[in-house]
Amino acid sequence: MLLEFKQVSKQYGTDTKALTNVNFAVSEGEFVSIIGPSGAGKSTLLRCINRMIDASSGEILFHGVDMLASKKSELKRLRTQMGMVFQHYNLVDRLSVIENVLHGRLGYKSTLEGVLGLYSKEEKHQAFTILRTLGLEEQVYKRCDQLSGGQKQRVGIARALVQNPKMLLCDEPIASLDPNASKVIMDHLRNISTTMGITVIVNLHQVDTALKYSDRILGVNKGTIVYDGHPSGINREQ
Ligand code: ADP
Ligand code: ADP
Numbered sequence: 001m002l003l004e005f006k007q008v009s010k011q012y013g014t015d016t017k018a019l020t021n022v023n024f025a026v027s028e029g030e031f032v033s034i035i036g037p038s039g040a041g042k043s044t045l046l047r048c049i050n051r052m053i054d055a056s057s058g059e060i061l062f063h064g065v066d067m068l069a070s071k072k073s074e075l076k077r078l079r080t081q082m083g084m085v086f087q088h089y090n091l092v093d094r095l096s097v098i099e100n101v102l103h104g105r106l107g108y109k110s111t112l113e114g115v116l117g118l119y120s121k122e123e124k125h126q127a128f129t130i131l132r133t134l135g136l137e138e139q140v141y142k143r144c145d146q147l148s149g150g151q152k153q154r155v156g157i158a159r160a161l162v163q164n165p166k167m168l169l170c171d172e173p174i175a176s177l178d179p180n181a182s183k184v185i186m187d188h189l190r191n192i193s194t195t196m197g198i199t200v201i202v203n204l205h206q207v208d209t210a211l212k213y214s215d216r217i218l219g220v221n222k223g224t225i226v227y228d229g230h231p232s233g234i235n236r237e238q
Pocket of ligand 2: 120121122124125126128
């Protein structure tokens with residue numbers, strides 16, 4: 001099993017219970033969408049996976065290793081296997097596309113501009129290959145603040161992919177995009193899962209999109225899992 005949640009709870013402060021005894025397991029290569037109303041706990045759940053947020057109790061196993069018990073160095077290593085994609089892209093706007101992508105790989109070892117020389121031929125070659133796959137070959141040397149939202153999100157995905165992750169965690173990746181750009185992003189995520197065998201876990205508030213693209217749906221409401229199964233089991237009228 002790639003990822004297991006066992007009795008995971010998260011409380012913010014003294015009285016906000018964002019997650020209560022959450023249990024689920026994800027196998028390698030699955031495309032899983034997390035859906036549910038605003039405030040249900042979707043973002044908290046996703047961010048607990050790589051410990052961007054620390055769960056309050058329970059076990060989060062990645063390849064059987066307990067993330068919550070991992071020390072800093074171990075955690076760093078595990079996190080490189082979990083690429084993260086954000087709603088607001090989280091790019092360095094004044095840097096070029098290729099610089100943003102390569103920095104992702106090396107964990108921002110430098111924030112200076114003009115740092116392409118720091119990276120090996122192989123590293124650059126891999127970055128170019130990924131950018132081409134995502135249809136960004138024309139944008140490689142553009143500054144990120146000159147890109148459309150959909151292009152920025154593809155850069156975000158490329159930055160995650162150069163780490164050779166086992167899993168992509170995508171937190172509302174299309175919430176800021178128009179329908180056309182959203183479709184492009186979802187098609188890329190689906191393709192990454194199918195052709196590269198990378199597990200994709202994505203938070204979506206668009207239920208129809210989740211049903212169309214996913215192998216599996218995790219329905220979250222009030223901090224608990226209320227549905228775990230095939231998209232065909234979801235009643236759209238609910
Ligand atoms: P969703 O992603 O489904 O909208 P969230 O995980 O963002 O849900 O939020 C779940 C609950 O936790 C909500 O009640 C929200 O207000 C609360 N919450 C989220 N983040 C914080 C935080 N940093 N501090 C306090 N409460 C928070
Ligand atoms: P170096 O100066 O170390 O040779 P380069 O930046 O010239 O590094 O190229 C490194 C690798 O990146 C090349 O082998 C090539 O695969 C790829 N590459 C460089 N520039 C481009 C480009 N404009 N389009 C596609 N791939 C490129």
